Amino acid sequence: MEDSIEVILQDYGNVFPTSRPHLVLSACTGTLLTGLYGVWSLFTMPGxxxxxxxxxxxxxxxxxxxxxxxxxxxxxxxxxxxxxxxxxxxxxxxxxxxxxxxxxxxxxxxxxxxxxxxxxxxxxxxxxxxxxxxxxxxxxxxxxxxxxxxxxxxxxxxxxxxxxxxxxxxxxxxxxxxxxxxxx
Incomplete structure (x- = not known):
């Protein structure tokens, strides 16, 4: 029996929830980008x-x-x-x-x-x-x-x-x- 696309998305919606933020992922991404920017700025902004x-x-x-x-x-x-x-x-x-x-x-x-x-x-x-x-x-x-x-x-x-x-x-x-x- 074939499910409609709405039923499939409903079933997989719990795997990748998009309605609530991923705080740990956001914090890790922010920390990584800040660190990379810090290292980059040490060597590329000499002026x-x-x-x-x-x-x-x-x-x-x-x-x-x-x-x-x-x-x-x-x-x-x-x-x-x-x-x-x-x-x-x-x-x-x-x-x-x-x-x-x-x-x-x-x-x-x-x-x-x-x-x-x-x-x-x-x-x-x-x-x-x-x-x-x-x-x-x-x-x-x-x-x-x-x-x-x-x-x-x-x-x-x-x-x-x-x-x-x-x-x-x-x-x-x-x-x-x-x-x-x-x-x-």
């Missing part, structure tokens, strides 16, 4: 946060520079340290620290490489002018320092980098450092 310092540190240390990478994200710090060990980079050549470079005195460094969002470049420029010694060199990746005369530039578009000599920037006097001291 809005500090880029993993390891990328620049490895390039500079392979050129013979002694480097310090600043990272405040524990996951990216662990990744950079692990990659350094895995690739055989000695800690005397490339060191990674969990510090915010905005709160660190940079006066002992002679070479700085920066890759920050455009809105942070002017503030970083003020910090570097205050703290770096004469003769220090600054490389900015993708975004330039406003008002600073560059010594050279390589690439174009998103792959462009600028090189600055802090002494030449100070002599140009195009961007004076404010004397306002802020408590943070």
């Amino acid at each position: 809005f946060r500090k880029v993993p310092s390891g990328l620049k540190v490895f390039a500079a240390s392979s050129a013979g520079f002694k480097c310090t990478g600043f990272e405040i994200n524990s996951i990216l710090l662990a990744y950079a340290r692990t990659k350094a060990r895995w690739t055989g980079v000695p800690s005397s050549q490339a060191n990674f620290v969990k510090k915010d470079f905005w709160k660190t005195d940079l006066s002992k460094y002679n070479n700085i490489t920066a890759f920050l969002a455009p809105g942070a470049m002017e503030v970083l420029g003020d910090k570097l002018l205050k703290e770096l010694p004469d003769g220090a060199l600054v490389i900015s990746c993708r975004f330039h320092f406003p008002y600073w005369p560059h010594q050279s530039t390589v690439g174009s578009g998103l792959d462009q980098t600028w090189a600055y000599d802090i002494t030449a920037v100070r002599k140009a006097g195009l961007r004076e450092v404010s004397n306002v001291v802020e408590d943070r």
Whole structure:
């Protein structure tokens, strides 16, 4: 005997009920998607946060520079340290620290490489002018320092980098450092 479609759907309606929500399934799906988004955002949104310092540190240390990478994200710090060990980079050549470079005195460094969002470049420029010694060199990746005369530039578009000599920037006097001291 053949059942009508209504009878069949009624019989199987209890197997896949659509009238009430699946709370556990919804919670698991939401948690999974949130976790995936979190991991994705760590590595694919560098313009809005500090880029993993390891990328620049490895390039500079392979050129013979002694480097310090600043990272405040524990996951990216662990990744950079692990990659350094895995690739055989000695800690005397490339060191990674969990510090915010905005709160660190940079006066002992002679070479700085920066890759920050455009809105942070002017503030970083003020910090570097205050703290770096004469003769220090600054490389900015993708975004330039406003008002600073560059010594050279390589690439174009998103792959462009600028090189600055802090002494030449100070002599140009195009961007004076404010004397306002802020408590943070």
